[in-house]
Amino acid sequence: MKTPLVKLKHLLATSVLTLGINAAQADDPLKAGFVYVGPVSDYGWSYEHDRARLEVEKHFNGSVTTSYVEKVPEGADAERVIRQMAQNGTDVIFTTSFGFMNPTAKVAKRFPNVVFEHATGYKRDKNLSTYVLRTYEGRWVSGIAAGMMTKTNTIGYIASFPIPEVIRDINSVYMAAKSVNPDVKIKIMWVSTWYDPVKESEAANVLMDQGADILIQHTDSPAPLMAAEKRGLKGIGQASDMSNFAPNAHIFSIRDDWAPHYISVIENVKNGSWKSQDYWGGFSAGMLSIASMNDNLPEDVKKAVWKSYEEIKSGKFKPFTGPIKNNKGELVVADGHSLTDEELATVNWYVEGIDDTIPQ
Template identity: 45%
Template sequence: MSKSFMRGALSAIAILPAVALAPAMAADSAPLNVGYVYVSPIGEAGWTFQHDMGRKELEKNLGNKVKTKFVENVPEGADAERVIRDLAQQGNKLIFTTSFGYMNPTLKVAKQFPDVKFVHLTGYKTASNVATLNARFYEGRYLAGVLAGKMTKTNVAGYVGAFPIPEVLQGINAFTRGMRSVNPKAEVRVIWVNSWYDPGKERDAAITLMGQGADIVTHHTDSHAVVQAAEEKGKYAVAYHSDMKKFGPKAQLAAVTHHWGKYYTQAAQDVIDGKWKPTSVWGGIKDGFVTLEAINAGVPNDVKQSVAAAEKDIVSGKMTPFDGPVKDNEGKIRQEKGPMPDSALNKMDFYVEGVAGKLPGK
């Protein structure tokens, strides 16, 4: 065997470890793939728009450590399960499913992909690889109610609701209690559209409510149709999910907005660091998840001060929107004294005093 051959063979052996290490080094530096499932189109405002803002904030905060992907306008049910599974199969190791009706599809897919982390909004079931995330939207709703109670001339507000689930009822009831805390004559009327996103139905419901005397309307639906309808009719509106004043510059009284970017960033960083846990997070105003913002310039200073005082009390823990006594609109006491516990809030199935009518199916 020649010396030159021996030197070549030894050189080849010497570089083998480096070649073998290359794939491992590449794997270590590969970005975390993060998937999102959205129930409605991203659009220019609303629930999904805010989640997509949070996704973009995550990308900005973590840079090349993450790579995100989203699928929008995914119906709850079988379609959601298929999309969630597809995202897992495509190598996304952290998946956010952003609608209440995605809960069971998320849990089903999570069982099939134990190495993938899932975060579901706004459900209540967890698993070893499924966390839950929710915001105390009702805190912002209470503040909006204080504002509406001070600004209404007819003492009637209209509320366009998606589905009569606890999360939506918390908002309706907190808004009503906020109104009546400053205006005992206030009444809230509700129309259900049985959809998270149906601009046509949302608009029709808002117009009907304004026809019934509501001079302020609000909504727990995903589009800006209610705010736009109020602008056309010369009424006030409280926007939800995101600031919608571009669609109702005169109509928007304020906006109850949601902010997800900080949580999304932390969750992704925890996965990268191997510290992720299947937690259940339910944050409110003090946690930065919910804000009442973009208050109309026409709102008097004393009204703004009333809203600010209520916000201070909520943040400090001095009060909650559901401190007893809490009475339903049929006269039954639902909470005698003290704050209503989370277990009761998560099962809310009634209208409080001041909401007109009966719940569907009651």
Template identity: 50%
Template structure:
């Protein structure tokens, strides 16, 4: 820590609120819900953390803890990190939200960054990506690529992020194929390759031939590789399954955010923020379109991606009704962020109930 006079330190504290004094080095912790080699969500956070460490070199000491269940175990892990002198802790799963808030209250000098949540505090920021933008593109591709007219979605937990993904997928699959049907299987886990594989097979048994997953492993693609059909990389590119069954992917680009937030701690300028970025900002990437996709469909999907990126199109643009047929968005009306952030309903045409 750079030495400063007491008066200068007090002035800086007043001017920056909860921001800390500038530091020569910072100890950064990451907590993952799955293993660092899950091929998807946790691995991509880990790889982003490693890019951050490479960027800063000796200025950063990196601590990682993988496969931490959401709940009491997460709270214990965060507490241990804070007690060990970690200055900044990234908690990278939705179910870490309340544990993050609880531990942050006990360690007001430690800074926390929670991925995909919505609860903040003076020393807690939240950050997420507009995954629904990517799911508009993959949903469109699913609608174009299905031969049976049936696509499937493996859903983890009934939180707004996942419900938005289902809705965006269906809206854009229907734009590509007005007769498309979407089947959703809820697996109540982020990472369980066996459950994800079983859900994929169950969808195939229903006549589904394109599967989208909102879980963390490569198991759905492994099943599709043997059984046939198409799928997508989730959170990471999963390019080892290209050109088929993986025909594109949604890629989470966390490294720039991690570098920015660690730099803020080093500079003494860190404050609590709420970040929600998408394709335009580079936090959501779309993987290369496979040659298994016809050229004209690749061109249409690229045009859709560009329209989202330049702001000329929003994936939730009316006319849209809720599942029960009641009007939601009028023609040309765009959903506001507040509604999207708390989304708890299906759009018209999605079959089934959202688990309680």
């Protein structure tokens, strides 16, 4: 481990632990490591994290070196990979899947001089931060498009795992679609994977067989869009620009851009100002964007999507603003109240109108 990452005695004397390398004192490049749940070629979640890693290298121009491990299963294997990175002298480690939360927290306690950043989780420590995208913002504009374009009044949603991020995104899609189409329904297929093109394609076809003519996904391959293309139906891309895989079916993609956060974190580590936090980035932070909107969309759909995007980006509209009832008829968000980040992180209910139950 190179020094000085920080002076531990000084850190322990402060009320908030701050970790970092003083760039003026460090001779060697800072080492940043990234742990991915899927392959960098998934053209979705892990692909965009790795694209951001390359932006980090470009931005720091030799003063930061990076490494990554892809296709890491969530569980014991993740702990081994994260621990090995820390043992190898990595200064800041980004673990990029919800299921890496407990392994990351465990390794962070063993390596107090290493900075850890975990995506989409909620466990933090003096040397462990969390960060997440406001993906529900992208789901809202997706729901606007889906609600306006469906001819069968049925949206198909391919879901990965029943964690708060996925559940709130399903809710966001449905509420947005309902706001423009009172007759809309949503059918949900849980595939228990982040990346499995075969399972994703199978789920897409089942949903289309059940009448869904617009597909939205919380999985990482372009397989659902490709399935929609074959059947002359429509879909929205997840995490990265998937337009090339389905030129006719593709409505638009909601693209993730992690580079601003990664660059900011590493700058703070280098100058010694890093501190543990729970960071959320969305449209306003430039970490979510609408990519490759299809020219074949009706003009009224384009206008409605961009209007919704601008209202969310400016803060004029917040998707989870009450009154909102769950699908048991219980008031879960009071009239006029917008869910805080802490409340958004614990969403475990479907909104009123979703005729389904959340898997246990």
